[in-house]
Amino acid sequence: MARVLVVITPAEGHVNPSLGLVTQLTNNGEEVIYVCTEEYRSRIEQTGAQILTYPFPQDAFSHDPVLKPQEYKHSYQFIHMMVSGIIRRIIPDVLRVIENQKFDYMIFDSLMGWGGTILAEKLGIPAVCSIASFAFVEPLGSDSGLNEKETKELYEATMNITRELAEEFHVSIPAMEEIPAHAGQLKFVYTSHYFQPQAEKLDDSFIFTGPSIIPRQDAPTFSFEMLRERYPQTVYIAMGTILNKNLDFYQLCFEALGDLPVNVVLSSGRYTDMEPLADQIPHNFIVKPYIAQLDMLQHTDVFITHAGMNSTSEALYYNVPMVMIPLTSDQPLVANRVEELGAGITLNKHNLSATDLREALAEVLNNSFYKRQAFLIGESLRHAGGYQRAAEMIMSHMASAKCGRTNLGPIESR
Template structure:
């Protein structure tokens, strides 16, 4: 039995994909120590892992100026977020809370980047990189929209700020100073990607250290029930709307949904978010809408004909796993990349958030509902995800690899 250290960025889209893997590792006899934040205690402890927490603001990814989602127009913006927002804050905390404990191997989140290399080197153990989005063939922000003057001015400032922090960390931990492009690189003996080779863009450029296992689909034990019988009593088609856990408080967007779909003969289930105050819209909700602060998404998707989403990797993968085509409104971070891939493969339509109208949304939904090609392509991607092996294959690959190299 090996003792495993798991360090994952404290965000829904990064913690959730790791839970099935951790559960399977423990069921297979490994001992797992999971370092994260208090917010995720319930679901992490349900895996059987020992949770060790450190302080981190609960709403950091919504409000922190470094961490909050943005569109990256240059790779240095993304790398600065990693170093200044994640590595600098989390790595010292991990060393503090684990003390002198010994581990056999490490699983770390790809957003921790070079921080995972620091952990592995100082602990003297091999590492696995957990990649919750697509594996980046090119850094996030490559090909963005900065003009030359902006790049000249901003890029140097970002470079200097990033490397200043990096030099301080390298000196503190007595490790080699990485080049800028090494900081976000997917390192580790294995790189675990929660998608399929078919869905991964430019998969042919990735070597066999990248293990594609599909999304980690594991039902939430704390999932709330939903009145699915209401859907069957109303209309034959159901549309599900959810914009993630970070960017779901836009009441103007919800008004637009009411305008776009309120008179259509479809069920519309809107997950508004636990911390979204919907009271100002209470008297505007159309009769064909069911609005709830939280919906058990894996259950809901199995009753959904079209998913309207921000195109976060987790949500998109879960929808496609259940063969659900999409209407996508990417907002930030890697969401445009995910949405582009879905549209490229014919499983959905992407709308521009900057000039979004009720007419555009309605027409996109009608197109996806009425054209069977979107469903067919969603099924094709879904089959590739289901055949990738999931968290059971991920655990098997990791354990067999580590058994060989730690002999």
């Protein structure tokens, strides 16, 4: 069987979708070497893969000024983040820890962009792109939020780093718009063709396999029987793993939902100090630092979320409609698509009030239309094939490509 290199950006929303695929590849007999950070060792080793690590700050995506999620006013801001925050910091370390090792093919994270192409070229192997969000038909960012001077300065700063990296690794210099492009012979998108915006503009190398639904073995227990004993309906609130320390938002939730005859389960985050609000928690709230989300969603009527791609996909997989408060990055794009397909309501974080939240929840909770639309998207996700189909297609493609290399010479990594 093949020896596979997997390189994924060390962030929850990128590592977690890859775990089902890696598990299936190892179960199918592939030898998988997964390069990431120490933070993810336990869950990666549970897949059967071998992990190699490099140093990277654990809270980088929360506090680092370059990596911290933001609303991109221009696509160049996103590209600069990729080049300076990810490619320059991670790719040299990956090459260091795999030095002198041989692989048959590799799987890399789409957030690495051109960095994945560098690895494939240096190793001389074909590559597969793992896309944890929507495939970007258009660059992330409006291209209208910066003035001409700011745009030019950002372009020059980004291309200066790009030229330095190209010289260091002895590869060709890409054009600006090529840096974030989805490279690889195959591109696996963890959603459905139905849910993907503008899917008709993507070619056949984009494979839609649906979300990677795999139980977390380190998840804590939760008494779901207790919920129905209290109220017949349950609302679940979780704002992801990066920007989940906003106590003002949690206080607003208490005000908006505290007197409703529903269960409200709030996942506040492992590193969020809720002590300042301890005496304000309403009787219908259950507040925990971490909840097994896949289990929770199967007992949820409405999900209040930041509209991260993972959380949104998991909710829709279980037919759960949403009230969405997108915070940053691709979350507005995800929320817009959910709202466009009728499976939820989007609220503006900048002028959010308790009344807004309460009214939106009441609408989604009591109008069966949203549940029906969530079911339609959920059906498309469940029928997409999942990580089992992804693993099968990758192995089949690489087996065919190996025969082609034997007969016809090497094949390109892009």
